[in-house]
Amino acid sequence: MSVQLGRAFTQMGIVENCQFSCLQWEAFQVSFPEPFHGDDFRVAITASIFGESLGDLRPSLGIAQKVSSKGFTLAERNPCCAGCSLDFDWMAVAEGQKPGQKSGESADLNLRLGVLQPRRFQPDCTQGEWQFWNGIRFSSPLDNGSPVVMLTPSDTEVGGRNAGRIGTVHMPEAYGFNLAAHNSGCQEGDCAFYYVAGSKIRKHQPHSEKNCLWVNSGDVEAVDLMPDCEESGERSMGMTFHRPFSMPPAVLVATNDRGVRGHNAAALGIAQKVTTKGFTLLARNTESVHVQAGFYWIAIGCARGFK
Numbered sequence: 001m002s003v004q005l006g007r008a009f010t011q012m013g014i015v016e017n018c019q020f021s022c023l024q025w026e027a028f029q030v031s032f033p034e035p036f037h038g039d040d041f042r043v044a045i046t047a048s049i050f051g052e053s054l055g056d057l058r059p060s061l062g063i064a065q066k067v068s069s070k071g072f073t074l075a076e077r078n079p080c081c082a083g084c085s086l087d088f089d090w091m092a093v094a095e096g097q098k099p100g101q102k103s104g105e106s107a108d109l110n111l112r113l114g115v116l117q118p119r120r121f122q123p124d125c126t127q128g129e130w131q132f133w134n135g136i137r138f139s140s141p142l143d144n145g146s147p148v149v150m151l152t153p154s155d156t157e158v159g160g161r162n163a164g165r166i167g168t169v170h171m172p173e174a175y176g177f178n179l180a181a182h183n184s185g186c187q188e189g190d191c192a193f194y195y196v197a198g199s200k201i202r203k204h205q206p207h208s209e210k211n212c213l214w215v216n217s218g219d220v221e222a223v224d225l226m227p228d229c230e231e232s233g234e235r236s237m238g239m240t241f242h243r244p245f246s247m248p249p250a251v252l253v254a255t256n257d258r259g260v261r262g263h264n265a266a267a268l269g270i271a272q273k274v275t276t277k278g279f280t281l282l283a284r285n286t287e288s289v290h291v292q293a294g295f296y297w298i299a300i301g302c303a304r305g306f307k
Helices: none
Strands: 002-004 009-020 025-031 042-049 063-068 071-077 084-094 109-121 130-137 148-154 166-173 176-182 189-200 213-225 234-240 250-256 267-272 278-285 291-302
Touching (some): 009 071, 009 148, 009 189, 042 148, 042 291, 071 084, 084 166, 130 189, 213 234, 213 278, 250 267, 278 291
Parallel strands (some): 063 250
Antiparallel strands (some): 009 084, 109 189, 130 176, 148 189, 213 291, 250 291, 267 278
């Protein structure tokens, strides 16, 4: 379905100080502040690091596993032979009202959306494998300090090969954030990013700034992906919005374990060819082994005029 954002049940949070050992998988339990009603909701995850130093930065791709109405398991593998510590931002959205919410009552949510211009990435382990976007500023500040920031790679304004990359939020604050992105693949290419940043609003503030925002979401059951750099290491799937947006929305994609029967590992979801009516979800394996992965997607944008 497709609903006004203010009428959707949206929760956000940050999993702080996740410690990773050398080349190890780690799991962290995330509890929703309030349980969802049923299982018709979707989750987005993005790694973040706060502080001026990028010395501990790793290309980290979180996976939502064992998702239930009360929470989920955040699974992540450290791809480097060195310990590190990262935070993970998460957002969960149900296209239905919060239990007990009155009809027409808006949720206390404040969002900023955007798309970043593409940059060229060199293959993994070569100079240029990392790229940085510094000083990204919101149209107006968010409330309550550090926001939750979600990222998804895209092909917006990419003329050649879209090299989907893993993005990490750096120094999130009320006015904006920085972005560090890494190429974990074996080919060079360009990559842009969608972002959705959110915080709770203060009760006395008007809700007019989000009146035009609508949300539509969906999921994809597990697909098979062969090792990175092989032809079947990626899969393209067409997604259709329940109702068209008035302009192309920002799209978030996250990996999950829905329907997975084998190895659920780090597969990257990329939002390509986004239009008012839908988009192409490109699933790309970032590992050197055969994997299975499912995906959530969340589209947020303007659709003024829908009842």
